[in-house]
Amino acid sequence: MTPSRTRFKTSIRLTVISVFMFGTVLTAGVALYFQYYFSESMAKLAAAELYAATAGTVATELNGTSRVYANVINLLADNGELALPQSEQELVRTFTGVLQDNPLLYGIYIGREDGSLTQVINRQNVQGHGEYGDLHDGDRWLLISVKEESGARQRRVTYLDADLRSRTSRVEAIAYKATERDWYISALSSNTLEISAPYRFAQSGVMGRTLSRRIKESRAVVGLDLTLGTLSNFLSGQSIAAESGLFLFDDKANILAANRSQTAALAIAGADTGAGLDAAGATGERVSRTLFDIAADASSPSVLDSISIQNEEFVFYAEALKTEDKLFLGILTPVSAIMAPFNERILIAIVGTTIALLLLLPLSWLLAGPIVRPVKQLAKENDKVRRLQFDQVVRIESHIREIDELSASMVDMVDSIKSHEAAQRELIDAVIRLIGQAIDDKSAYTGGHCERVPELAMLLVTAADSSDTPPFSEFKFESPDQWREYRIAAWLHDCGKITTPEHIVDKGSKLEMIYNRIHEVRMRFEVLSRDAEIRFWESLAEQPEKRSELYQALRQEQEALQTDFSFIAECNIGGERLGTEKLQRLKSIAQKTWQRRFDNRLGLSPKEELVYPNTAPPPPVTEHVLADKPEHIVKRESPADFDPALGIDMAVPENLYNHGELYNLSIERGTLTPEDRFKINEHMISTIKMLEDLPFPEELSRVPRYASTHHETLDGRGYPRRLTADQLTIPERILAIADVFEALTAADRPYKKAKTVGAAVSIMHDMVQNNHLDRACFELFLASGVYLEYARRYLSSAQIDEVDVEQYIREEDSIPAV
Structure with a gap:
């Protein structure tokens, strides 16, 4: 007020x-x-x-x-x-x-x-x-x-x-x-x-x-x-x-x-x-x-x-x-x-x-009574309007015409406000759904995520609201506004991804940028294979009598090139963990050289010209088949400083991007470099900034909080704020469950295949054991059958397998305090 x-x-x-x-x-x-x-x-x-x-x-x-x-x-x-x-x-x-x-x-x-x-x-x-x-x-x-x-x-x-x-x-x-x-x-x-x-x-x-x-x-x-x-x-x-x-x-x-x-x-x-x-x-x-x-x-x-x-x-x-x-x-x-x-x-x-x-x-x-009493009653009715209790507003009868007309006008005003508010709510909800749909449409690989997560979260929070077992016995959404607030937060939980570059969101291989650079590497091996064949013919012309020996050497060299490129291509996929032995082999292959006979500074964009060296030796130039060059480094144009009021606690890489070929192929697991991972995780910071700047009404005041905590973990190692278990509420823990299960079972992710329900539940159980996900919410997710209801709506029949729920639920209470 x-x-x-x-x-x-x-x-x-x-x-x-x-x-x-x-x-x-x-x-x-x-x-x-x-x-x-x-x-x-x-x-x-x-x-x-x-x-x-x-x-x-x-x-x-x-x-x-x-x-x-x-x-x-x-x-x-x-x-x-x-x-x-x-x-x-x-x-x-x-x-x-x-x-x-x-x-x-x-x-x-x-x-x-x-x-x-x-x-x-x-x-x-x-x-x-x-x-x-x-x-x-x-x-x-x-x-x-x-x-x-x-x-x-x-x-x-x-x-x-x-x-x-x-x-x-x-x-x-x-x-x-x-x-x-x-x-x-x-x-x-x-x-x-x-x-x-x-x-x-x-x-x-x-x-x-x-x-x-x-x-x-x-x-x-x-x-x-x-x-x-x-x-x-x-x-x-x-x-x-x-x-x-x-x-x-x-x-x-x-x-x-x-x-x-x-x-x-x-x-x-x-x-x-x-x-x-x-x-x-x-x-x-x-x-x-x-x-x-x-x-x-x-x-x-x-x-x-x-x-x-x-x-x-x-x-x-x-x-x-x-x-x-x-x-x-x-x-x-x-x-x-x-x-x-x-x-x-x-x-x-x-x-x-x-x-x-x-x-x-x-x-x-x-x-003064006939004036004062109805005016005081009108003040109480007006206070109901202030508290948005429109359904409780009643008309105050009075023999004084002006007061009676004022009371009737207030009731009419309440009806108008209700209609306007309903229209505004519909508009806001439509805009929020539109934002979620736009984020999904931005990437063909994450399409439907912003739509499916709210559905799963609402199913699970409904089960929590209806449960009488601890810790859910003391959790209730008391009003329709609280349900709407949570649904909106679920729709907006990834709204910050609208700022994430598409090639990062859709990065399905280690060398992928706007396109997959594995083709450049393959072309270099193609050149090496041609060079080997050329040397064969040159040597054969000089020593015809050694045709058999020379041909055998050519076949061995070309087979080695095929093997090395196949290994590089396998590393590029990022499906398996890259161990020390593979990393050493990758570095060894990177030492191979090839000869570039064309000027690599021709046809550059103005931005590329800024990062390429001002001077370079004229062709032909011998280069490694895999290299981390200075022009692969993209510096930050401004420091990544965050408002202390937002509570952001994330390690920020030195560079904005590192497109080095060997650097990217050396990624131990997945396809993302630390810079790529930060850019992906940075969508939560954008979510916080966007939602904190929106003038949400009082009944939607917790939307920014709900929407920005689904990547936090109970052990305090999550992001963006590194919150601990005692700082996370039940609705926030539930949204984390929904986000993880949808991501594991989604069939549109570029870097992995969709998991079956059983496999996803098993992975989530490991995350519970590691104190990343909340045990009570996970067990409610299984015991209430929400996982199966969701699977039947959104997953293919091939993904729905048998899940032994009992093996994941234990009787003793090991749930961190909420």
């Missing part, structure tokens, strides 16, 4: 639940977002409506108080008696009466032509002590009288209680003169009501505005003082958020009044530099440029905008009040204060949603 590159893994149930919860959380999050978004819009809308109502209240109050104060000042100004000299007590009584009716008024006073001033101040509107010294809780009114006495101006401050009784008074020098004040000058020059801009009162030092008018038919002026602090108190009483700052300012950005909140302090121009409101709730400062621009640039009477001050978000509301003066009401509120009630609801919604999601977890776990 290919390892996955994905490190993080999760279950499908967790995935389904996660998707469900993600969708739910996403939906809830979007809903909460829109709730917050619309709540913010609603909050700002509600705030705007509240602020507009507050602005209306403030405007109404300002207009109402303006009319009241205007009426009061007009009534006082129309009373000409106020300008007449009268007792101070009467004037105080009149002024306190007006102040009681208008509690927002700071004070009432009269300024006369001589610069004197009589003023009554409402103690309740005085914040702190300030200019008026030590105030007591019982003080209700302050009577201030400024006049010139003894050539100096003095101010007398008298502290009166609610019954106008004096608690104490104090006198002090002052440079104050009523006729020099703006309110006096403007009112004296006009017969109408004059309202001053905010300014700091000279007597008290607090900020306020003055309403003044000239008293009828006099040069006295009556005035009312309205401190900004009283307006600030009024603004502080409005029902809006405690964190909101309310301030009243004019069209020149002057702040007239403000509630005493920290937010209101942020609205003044000097907020960033530390300026703040005074105790009365006003500063005499100007509204900040940013806020004033928002209010002044508004295309409508009111504006609601967002602004950031000192890294905090605020909502700023400004409205031009419908008053006689050009006044504006500004309300500055932190967004957090506006959203506080809505945030509480959103928090409740979040908590409720979280609880609902937690309650949905077990429900989603249960609801």
Whole structure:
């Protein structure tokens, strides 16, 4: 299985639940977002409506108080008696009466032509002590009288209680003169009501505005003082958020009044530099440029905008009040204060949603079951497909259409795979049989070997699989794939022979290459025989009288040549072992010479020219009738190095081929030189290389091993790996039995005649005795009758003789461990 590159893994149930919860959380999050978004819009809308109502209240109050104060000042100004000299007590009584009716008024006073001033101040509107010294809780009114006495101006401050009784008074020098004040000058020059801009009162030092008018038919002026602090108190009483700052300012950005909140302090121009409101709730400062621009640039009477001050978000509301003066009401509120009630609801919604999601977890776990269970079952069915257990795959029913369709598709896929696999198997088996047939067809002398060995091996392995006797009682092929694997290995056991030169495979005599070179040797003896006859005639011409003697010598020489060639021809066949005596005779005959009269370098191929000597004596040349010449040696073009992973352990001859005539005729047994034998045995190396390079599927993974061990022996002297008994399995030992029996009984081998069944069994028994073949497999081969079944199918009747099986089977167990 290919390892996955994905490190993080999760279950499908967790995935389904996660998707469900993600969708739910996403939906809830979007809903909460829109709730917050619309709540913010609603909050700002509600705030705007509240602020507009507050602005209306403030405007109404300002207009109402303006009319009241205007009426009061007009009534006082129309009373000409106020300008007449009268007792101070009467004037105080009149002024306190007006102040009681208008509690927002700071004070009432009269300024006369001589610069004197009589003023009554409402103690309740005085914040702190300030200019008026030590105030007591019982003080209700302050009577201030400024006049010139003894050539100096003095101010007398008298502290009166609610019954106008004096608690104490104090006198002090002052440079104050009523006729020099703006309110006096403007009112004296006009017969109408004059309202001053905010300014700091000279007597008290607090900020306020003055309403003044000239008293009828006099040069006295009556005035009312309205401190900004009283307006600030009024603004502080409005029902809006405690964190909101309310301030009243004019069209020149002057702040007239403000509630005493920290937010209101942020609205003044000097907020960033530390300026703040005074105790009365006003500063005499100007509204900040940013806020004033928002209010002044508004295309409508009111504006609601967002602004950031000192890294905090605020909502700023400004409205031009419908008053006689050009006044504006500004309300500055932190967004957090506006959203506080809505945030509480959103928090409740979040908590409720979280609880609902937690309650949905077990429900989603249960609801994921109809998806998870069939998917897990499909995974198990898919694992059967991976293990190629196609017959065990079943369809998984599901109410979920996609899963049901996936299950049906998997079953259809399995059927398609089975059909495809069957076709592939048939194709592979056909190709393998084709390779075996090609190898057999390559040589007429080995035709049918690759076909017969698998049949014999399958007969014997079937007998082993069915046997209950040791060591076969523990051997079983458990699946059809194992049977197929072994059959394929048997078909391919000699596939490497496709690389073996045909003249080596078909070498039926020692001097055979592409053709049998015995004909060359015979021609040399023919030349020697002719030479002898020529010498006879030459000698006869010189000595006619010795005809009988010369003819007898000729006959003896020619008979000797015939005998020597017959011996060489017999050696060339290789049917019998070449002993020391025969070898010495062969070498002796090889010393005979003959005369070559033609250039042996004519008509050579380019390859032959490379191995022949560059220089040679000109004909005639005397040569031996049998010779090992340098051109008979074929060197290896590259060293025979084997991959250590293949485990090859074979001795490699120095040369690729040695075609020497005496060298080949000196072969002790058979027709193959060591070089030829290695080239034949090398087919096993080619088999290993070819099969190891093929990408066999897992069920065919032992094919290379099975196919490459039938020339191994139990004593470790086989090839190509020199494996020992404990390294060879029963199927491998069985294939060796099949290969040997087929080779011994084959009627198409060039170097020997086909053996009878009895002779083949006898030879194989000797190989068992020499620890080359496995005894248990050999005895099973005989006891099961497999040898006879095979013989009846593939051998001629002449080869099938009687075999005494009992003499080859013994009771004691001498089988090497498997």
